[in-house]
Amino acid sequence: MTIRVDLNSDLGEGYGAWTLGDDNAMLTVVTSANIACGFHAGDPTTLLATCRSAATQNVRIGAQVGYNDLSGFGRRFIDVSPTDLAADVIYQLGALDGLARVAGSRVTYVKPHGALYNAIVHHREQARAVVDAVRSYDASLPVLGLPGSVFLAEAEAAGLTVVTEAFADRAYTPEGTLVPRNQPGAVLHNPVAIAERVRRIVLEGVVDAIDGSRVTVRADSVCVHGDTPAAVDMATEIRRLLTASDVTITPFT
Template sequence: MVIDLNADLGEGFGIWRLGDDLALLDIVTSANVACGFHAGDPVTIRRTCAAAVDRGVTIGAQVSYRDLAGFGRREMDLEPEELCAEVLYQLAAVDGIARAMGGRVSYVKPHGALYNRVCRDHEQAMALVDAVADYDPSLPVLTLPGSVVHEAAAASGVPTVSEAFADRAYTAAGALVSRRAPGAVIHDARTVSERAVRMAREGRVTSADGPDVPVTARSICVHGDTPGAVGLARAVRDGLLEAGVVLQAFA
């Protein structure tokens, strides 16, 4: 069993800080670096990429809608050409900084509302994939199992990797429970760790509605902006290692 452990990082902006990026970089194997549209500024991106390179953590570009005020969690209806260009802009910016720090962007992960939208909206999924294909078609896109992104990416020759969320509740259909719903984010470290181990070993998780749902994935995410994120991530890492899971980046 080989699993990647990823977290959203670099989500501060200016003097405002969110999460403990350095502590999380000592735990995870992949870092989803905010690209400046939902969070992150040039200095934060540079520092995060440099710290990831120093620790041997794989860097991914976490692209999003242009929504600083809403932290990228508000859906937007963009024309495909505009969305493609905005994703391309973010990807190129973070990859340029990462290369200057001695690394590179090795995958792409949508953030927030864009993540959820491209899981079900073929047009926006294609815009995302087209941006990746224009920049580097070898870069995998990280997405939910069963997402329409898989189909869109296959048509363009772009690889995809499935991920699961240790600290998010699932619906019986295998989608993420809306953050507006009670219990959408799970804060108990033991519960999050046990869920991650079951995801890795069995490819299943108990949904908020009761039934188990399949979540076969190569990567498991713990959100960096969740209160107590470092403790949650450490519990997940320890639980996976104790269960005999090898932690290794997918890219």
């Protein structure tokens, strides 16, 4: 049986003269690009250029929607009402989809960003708001999320295609959630160790939690954060090791 997995990364997160990560290099490695939509990062010029680069590399474009929190990079929880959150998500989807279409591509999936991603693991009202927004905009769009999250449960119940995701460069709690970034050891950095970790996730369906316990993980897609130092080296090593292990790196749709 052929084992397949998608490799994704968060891109387009620069702003104006400020750049973050090496998007062009990452686009030669990954199969899906979670491109910012301007709320947590990304100005229109940066986002259009990123969409054009993704289209040139035949990399799938996903809308990385988040809280309206540019100064906090979308990594702070906001107690926004479901009505406002749904409108925010629709707004972001429309903006990025327009840029992607001008670049010769289109938005093909949705992935929440940062604090919103983590909040809707458990926050059902906000999860439903994101689901409602995606359904309203284009119900054919798959959504990426953490296995076991209420977001994926709500999305599946609403008839959306769900894609389970694992994280290459983030530590896990024993409960299978991500260790908060403000805690020691939350972000991983060794490309070789990270690649072996991803190999186990893909082939064995397990990952070692931060306390050493083993957590079951099911992943259709694996994320390498574009803003993590040496992110391109990590993604390259992951792709090399997975390919050597007879895993096919391919988009999930």
